[in-house]
Amino acid sequence: MAHGPRERMVYSAAQLLRTRGVTGTGIRDVVEHAGAPRGSFQHYFPGGKDQLVGEALLWAAGFAAERVASYAGTAADPSPAGLFAHMVEQWKAEFSARGYERGCPVMATVADLAGEESAVNEQVRAALGRWERAVAAELVRLGVPGERAGAVATLMIGALEGAIMFARVRRNVAPLDAVVAELSPLLDSYRT
Amino acid sequence: MAHGPRERMVYSAAQLLRTRGVTGTGIRDVVEHAGAPRGSFQHYFPGGKDQLVGEALLWAAGFAAERVASYAGTAADPSPAGLFAHMVEQWKAEFSARGYERGCPVMATVADLAGEESAVNEQVRAALGRWERAVAAELVRLGVPGERAGAVATLMIGALEGAIMFARVRRNVAPLDAVVAELSPLLDSYRT
């Protein structure tokens, strides 16, 4: 295996998290899904489930941030609306190819853990912050004034999350298309 | 007690669901929170936890729909942006008064259950549909063309849900304000 058991467990945790939520995902499930030796979990993650979930979240945030940062090079005529469509397209592809089982790990964790004290909340904050900063930075590069980029990034990620929720409930990508269609004119109007 | 044990259990289920997610909420917790006799649960909800969660969802959807429908009468100069601000205002008040423990029950349920087969998914679909139809109907009344009202309602609810997620993570209502500020011009541009 190219990646060691440790990395596979983080990845598996992220995937199970996305489908069953953090409370619904057991350590034993993760270990089995990763094909990892059960005894290794406590060796690699002495911090227990919180540590595993936290690392899964940061891994996912890095993935999302990289995807955002890679947009500029791939588009012929880059624009804020194009960036948003690029972000949404990833989810359309995911849903079309793999079904609607998996949602966003950040949303899953917030839904389960934001209401109580948990060490994971700090990592959620970090993950969401990283994602938002990546979007905001890209927006600035696309001509959006710096003082508005943060709020626009919040809107973009927020609308995406909401549309993901709709899409999973309806088992249909139409909500994703609808949000892109409605938001695009607004997003491009931000350009200087 | 004005409301019987049955209604109190539905209400309590909704509240606990919002803070801990559906998987994280136990029947015993709900019964205790409702101050209801434990033995009554299986009498009023022979369908078990699924039935209880489903009813909590429909109750919440009715609450949200009523709130939306009541907008027209309360505003001096009603508009789509005003409706959205009205919806968001409810959450700002909730967070300011009661903290960030409780999120949206629909989001909580989707995050935990949308990935697997569950009888609750049908009720989630119904709840979200009812909420969206209420918003769309109100939009039509405010002058938004009928063929776009659905998509705009999806955008509004989706953006609200995303902003709720941000607000809970950051323990701050700023994301709610940001989304209203950014979306308002777009929303009012839909008016005929």
Next chain:
DNA sequence: ATCGTACTATGACAAGCGTCATGAAGGGAG
């Protein structure tokens, strides 16, 4: 070859879960 560290294996713990079985009150109808 001997040691030490890294990793794997396995079993147990207390606690929680959803559900069910059984029994006891309560109160209107016959």
Next chain:
DNA sequence: CTCCCTTCATGACGCTTGTCATAGTACGAT
């Protein structure tokens, strides 16, 4: 009063949860 049906009470079942303890193997360094 007796019957019956609604409502409440309590204990138990089998299962899963996160965590821990303990032992075993692998393997490079000295």
